[in-house]
Amino acid sequence: MTEGTTNTTDENLFQLTNVNKRFTKGRESITIFDDLNMSIKKGEFLAIMGPSGSGKTTLLNMLGGVDQPTNGEVWFDGARIDKLSENGLAKWRAANIGFIFQFYNLMPMLSAARNVELPLLLTNLGKKRRKQSIDAALELVGLKDRAGHKPKEMSGGQQQRVAVARAIVSDPKMLLCDEPTGDLDRATADEILTMLQELNREYGKTIVMVTHDPEAAKYATKTVHLDKGEFVEKGSV
């Protein structure tokens, strides 16, 4: 994390500049971030820790383009994304970001392979290329033999692996994970984290992961602590 820079450099994939985020409900308005600056380097595996309500999910939402700052700028790979239209952001997300959620969020009526195929519906790949991508993604998460299974026929760890396959199938530069192991036991969590680490190391994916678990943070190349909307100094790994 570097502070105070206003331009993205070649190395920075993400750059948040003077970001303000307020939620307004009626007359009440709460400020989550006030003048936040941060950058994320290409190839980084960043863990974000912090107490509940500190704004971790809100930050991740702004990085992922599902939420926009009230003020300030969000730059990605040299382009500003916070001023994109709703459809523009949807297109941008499909092309650049893979999402991994705490509760997997798979479509219950679709098989593992179909779930993984979902993001490919947003590309113009042909049937054959899609099949190749799905197979490769399922292979990578070690679930090729489960392609035909529905989510409810799989364990939590397996479902999260399907979710990882879905996140990487269209080969995005960036993975955003909100407590990806929050619902898993230690051993299963370690499997998923090892997988993320491999994606980071061998496939060069830039990863931002929100977690409560210090053990999980150890898999990251860097950890930051968020408290009341601000980064606080704590020994980083």
Added chain:
Amino acid sequence: MGDLYLIFKNITRKKLRLTLTLFATFIAFMIYGVMTSFQSALDAGVELSADDRLVVVNKINFTQPLPIAYVNRIKPIEGVAGTSHLSWFGGYYQEPQNFMPMFAVEQDTLLEVYNEIVIPEEQKQAWLQNRQGLLVGEKAAQNFGWKVGDRVPVSSNIYSRKSGGQTWDFDIEAIYKGSDPKFDTSGVYFHFKYFDEARTFGQNTIGFIAVRTTDSKLNEQVIAAIDDQFANSPFETETVPEKAFNKAFIEQIGNIGLIITFVVLAAFFIILVIVGNSMALAIRERTNEIAVMKTLGFKSGRIFIMVLGESLLISFMGGGLGLLIASGLTAGISENIPQLPPLIIDQPIVLESIGFMLLLGLVTGIIPAISALRLNIVTALSR
């Protein structure tokens, strides 16, 4: 996998709910199909009436007779292209419930005035030449199992024969089709001469006179000329366009159209509520999934269309099935209740139904689709 696959997977995830929703839609469209075919069959009598045909009846009541001499007094009137006269016979075959619309007619002119009646030429000649010949509609023939060459006894609940008895013998000489499939072919016609000579009373009187005008624009003028001619006579006439005559006749049965409209509207309202409710429920349950789809990059418009696609698919599946069964039912009804005019689910009914399916799908899907369109990812996922 395409969007249609997703739509299909979404509607089939709750089998019981889908079954019930489809069933409701199915029932509504089945009722709609049968009812409208019934209505359209009734209307067909009116629609198929020729614009240039008039009916001359006794002014007191159309069941009262007219003198046969009127025919020749009408023929020379300007604008009259042809006339034929018909008399209700009250015929039935074997049992009184096997009644048929049977008329004693002026055989030489019948086909000129009613050109909807289509007969093979040699059968036509045979019928014209045989005094006891019977001209039978296709449906009547099918109904009683008659064919050309049969000799059949027909009874009348009005007329007896001078030679005794109420049973009249006929030779079936011709079977006619309608020039339009909706034209009712349950009618039966025979020679007036045979009728008039053999009956015990009523000689030289007829039921009504059908008049063809040279141009429907002259109808008013011809009507006035005919009715003026017989004004203040013992048999005053009332001349009306055939269309109006048939319409008045149907209206005697009661305002069936209104009842049908009411039933159909009630059925539609009920499924609107049922299908609408089940769609709204389904989408609310999937708030989280829709938010995930949007997060992955599916545009709101595409999701809007997919949700609308679900309600449309349900509507078309249930409606299509309902209409299919309705067409089977109407065919069965027509076959088993020959007294009814032919019930047909024809192209206009199909097109109208498709319109209603579209409407139903849109109306039941639009609100869930709009809420899916507007759904905000952040709030939906943080619930």
